[in-house]
Amino acid sequence: MLHVDVVCVGSLKERYLREACAEYEKRLGGFCRLTVTEVGEERLPDKPSEAAVAAALQAEGRRLLDKVPENALLTALCIEGKEMSSVELTERIQNWSVSGSSRLAFVIGGSWGLSQEVKQAARLQLSMSPMTFPHQLARVMLLEQLYRAMQIAVGGKYHK
Numbered sequence: 001m002l003h004v005d006v007v008c009v010g011s012l013k014e015r016y017l018r019e020a021c022a023e024y025e026k027r028l029g030g031f032c033r034l035t036v037t038e039v040g041e042e043r044l045p046d047k048p049s050e051a052a053v054a055a056a057l058q059a060e061g062r063r064l065l066d067k068v069p070e071n072a073l074l075t076a077l078c079i080e081g082k083e084m085s086s087v088e089l090t091e092r093i094q095n096w097s098v099s100g101s102s103r104l105a106f107v108i109g110g111s112w113g114l115s116q117e118v119k120q121a122a123r124l125q126l127s128m129s130p131m132t133f134p135h136q137l138a139r140v141m142l143l144e145q146l147y148r149a150m151q152i153a154v155g156g157k158y159h160k
Contacts, residue, residue, distance in 0.1 A: 002032040002093075003103045004146060007067045008139055009060050009110035010041040017136050024143035031150035036139075039063035041110045053112050061115030064107050072105035074122045077138060078114050081125030086159060090149040092124070106146075108138050 012018045021036070028034045040063065042056035068074055073096055084092065096104060106126075107118055111134075119125055128141055151158035 001102075002097055003069075003072075004028070004032045004034050005067075005069060005072055005103070005105040006034070006036045006108070006139065006142060007064050007105060008036070008038050008108040008135075009064065010135065011038050012136055012139065014136065017140055020140045021143055024140070024147050027147050028143065028150065031147075031154075034146075037067045039067060044112075057109070057112055057115040058117065060110055061118040064109070064114075064118055065121060068105045068107065068121075069103055072103040073101040075104065075106045075124040075126050076114055076119050076122035077106060077108050077128065077142065078119055078125050079127055079130070079132065081127035083127050083129070086145060086148050087152060089126075089145060090152040093149050094153055106142055108135055108142065110135055 012021060025034055025036065039060065042059050044052055044056055048056070093104065107114065107122070109115075109118070128138065128145075133141065148159050150156075
């Protein structure tokens, strides 16, 4: 069975986001083993310097990579990544699965993004949209897209 790890910077603060994630986590249970791991977000002042942001990204990046299983195929969610349709993401996941990758990991950075180290470690850099979204909402969106991909793969009615 496919194992999917979602590793995120920060915890979900809003109840509605936690409930949405819980719903998709439940739905995904029929298709894969899902693990969601949160790592701490670095605290920065209101107007941080570029050096402070870079140091925070590096620290968060190390924590993210420490939580990614060694045998997982890594996807980094970042704005400069490749945009894909839901069908294209499904095909990518299916191709990885048939080529022997039974463990996938997706990483979501904090409000400042991801470190270069994380992006370089990733097999795929994936962008959800050219628009900017809160990183906490990105978790809901990723889980929904993973569920949609699983439904597409089995010919389910969820994807129209």
